[in-house]
Amino acid sequence: MPNKAKTNNIMSSKRDLTFRQLVDLSFGFFGVQIAYALQSANISRIFATLGADPHQLSFFWILPPLMGMIVQPLVGKYSDRTWNRLGRRKPYLIVGALIAVAVMLLLPNAGSFNFAARLFLGLNMAMWFGLFSLIFLDTSINMAMQPFKMMVGDMVNEKQKTQAYSIQSFLCNAGSLVGYLFPIFFTWIGLANTAPEGVIPPSVVWSFYVGAAILILCVVYTFARVKEMPPKEYAEFHGIDLEKKAEAPSEGLLKLLVKAPKTFWTVGLVQFFSWSAFLYMWTYSNGAIAANCWGVDMTSSGAAATEGFQAAGNWVGVVFAVQAVGSLVWAAVLPRFKSIKLSYVVSLLIGAIGFASVFFVHNQYVLFLSYFLIGFAWAAMLALPFTLLTNALEGSPYMGSYLGLFNCTICLPQIVAAATGGAVISLVGSQPAMLLTAGVFLVLGALSVRFIKTK
Numbered sequence: 001m002p003n004k005a006k007t008n009n010i011m012s013s014k015r016d017l018t019f020r021q022l023v024d025l026s027f028g029f030f031g032v033q034i035a036y037a038l039q040s041a042n043i044s045r046i047f048a049t050l051g052a053d054p055h056q057l058s059f060f061w062i063l064p065p066l067m068g069m070i071v072q073p074l075v076g077k078y079s080d081r082t083w084n085r086l087g088r089r090k091p092y093l094i095v096g097a098l099i100a101v102a103v104m105l106l107l108p109n110a111g112s113f114n115f116a117a118r119l120f121l122g123l124n125m126a127m128w129f130g131l132f133s134l135i136f137l138d139t140s141i142n143m144a145m146q147p148f149k150m151m152v153g154d155m156v157n158e159k160q161k162t163q164a165y166s167i168q169s170f171l172c173n174a175g176s177l178v179g180y181l182f183p184i185f186f187t188w189i190g191l192a193n194t195a196p197e198g199v200i201p202p203s204v205v206w207s208f209y210v211g212a213a214i215l216i217l218c219v220v221y222t223f224a225r226v227k228e229m230p231p232k233e234y235a236e237f238h239g240i241d242l243e244k245k246a247e248a249p250s251e252g253l254l255k256l257l258v259k260a261p262k263t264f265w266t267v268g269l270v271q272f273f274s275w276s277a278f279l280y281m282w283t284y285s286n287g288a289i290a291a292n293c294w295g296v297d298m299t300s301s302g303a304a305a306t307e308g309f310q311a312a313g314n315w316v317g318v319v320f321a322v323q324a325v326g327s328l329v330w331a332a333v334l335p336r337f338k339s340i341k342l343s344y345v346v347s348l349l350i351g352a353i354g355f356a357s358v359f360f361v362h363n364q365y366v367l368f369l370s371y372f373l374i375g376f377a378w379a380a381m382l383a384l385p386f387t388l389l390t391n392a393l394e395g396s397p398y399m400g401s402y403l404g405l406f407n408c409t410i411c412l413p414q415i416v417a418a419a420t421g422g423a424v425i426s427l428v429g430s431q432p433a434m435l436l437t438a439g440v441f442l443v444l445g446a447l448s449v450r451f452i453k454t455k
Helices: 001-013 019-026 027-049 057-061 061-080 090-110 124-153 160-190 200-223 233-240 242-247 253-259 262-292 307-336 342-356 368-391 399-408 409-430 429-450
Strands: none
Touching: 019 124, 019 160, 027 057, 027 090, 027 160, 027 200, 027 307, 057 124, 057 342, 057 409, 061 090, 061 124, 061 253, 061 409, 090 124, 090 200, 090 253, 090 342, 090 409, 124 368, 124 429, 160 200, 160 242, 160 307, 160 368, 262 307, 262 342, 262 368, 262 409, 262 429, 307 342, 307 368, 342 368, 342 429, 368 399, 399 409, 409 429
């Protein structure tokens, strides 16, 4: 009888949040995702402009996720132990956002530095500056992004988690839409979309400036509106015995990884294929669209300086925005599925069709359909893995640590895909074929969903 009363007390403490509270909890994600969209849509363009060879492009994506694999578990581990008047996750949120803003103001100016010297690797100083800026940008964006996922795990009950992560997905894709369209918008209002060789066009530079301003405003809004639970309330909400927790030894990240629930590993397998596919999209969309729709010879040394390549760079922002629209639409549909696993499979298969179709499309407007379908997979990737994992972790005092470790299932596939990208493109023959390869990866991801066990 006492156990039943205790259970009823815990369940009653798991109150529902209002829709406004759910939105406030993730509103800063809108600004963070603008920054992430600007990075993902323009990094290959920036480095190609700075002189990178197409076979080198994927290598520029190795260090950022590698840093993420180091930083995110540490953010999760230490935020689990952080209880102060600023909150538990929020201190890491604001620090990450401030660093991201600083880097966003510096990165697009990499080509404007008058460095003529060549280093032993054959890369100029501007490219090295851009590379290290990219490392810090990706690390800080992830540092600012991860607390939002943790706060949903901390403060939302099981019944509302799919809705909460769908709202987060909606805000994420709305931010993506804005970020992707910024370069073409600034071109439309009169900023130059071309620049001297080795210099980033003003349309891209100002996109980063304005994105940085919106990022900090959105993060400050969530920081001011959200009040995180104090330790006692958090323990009651999650059914954690504080006395037993105090007596238990602190678990290291490696031990936690060994004890991770099976859901962690099975969802991680799906993540491996999914994030590898999107790494290829971010890396090769510019070259694929330039080759297929603008007829640019991407094997020539001056391809990145051509008007067709830069026009395709703007169009990448447009089709990525269409992808974000597809994600917005599909994020509203996902909660209607009765089975999370079914919605996951359907989403990834539809995304695979979108990826594969890019290989065959030579009309820039037909690409709208391709990237709209890709958006379905993206919406599922943003919402469903975290719903599955946080439900499996319910009652664990190490929620943040596990979510930080889970970020490795996002970073590791990007590292593998980036490290092998040069070999794969040599094997398949072209940048458009890399998008077809991405479609195959999503099919493999959909097949892997069957291994996930749900509560």
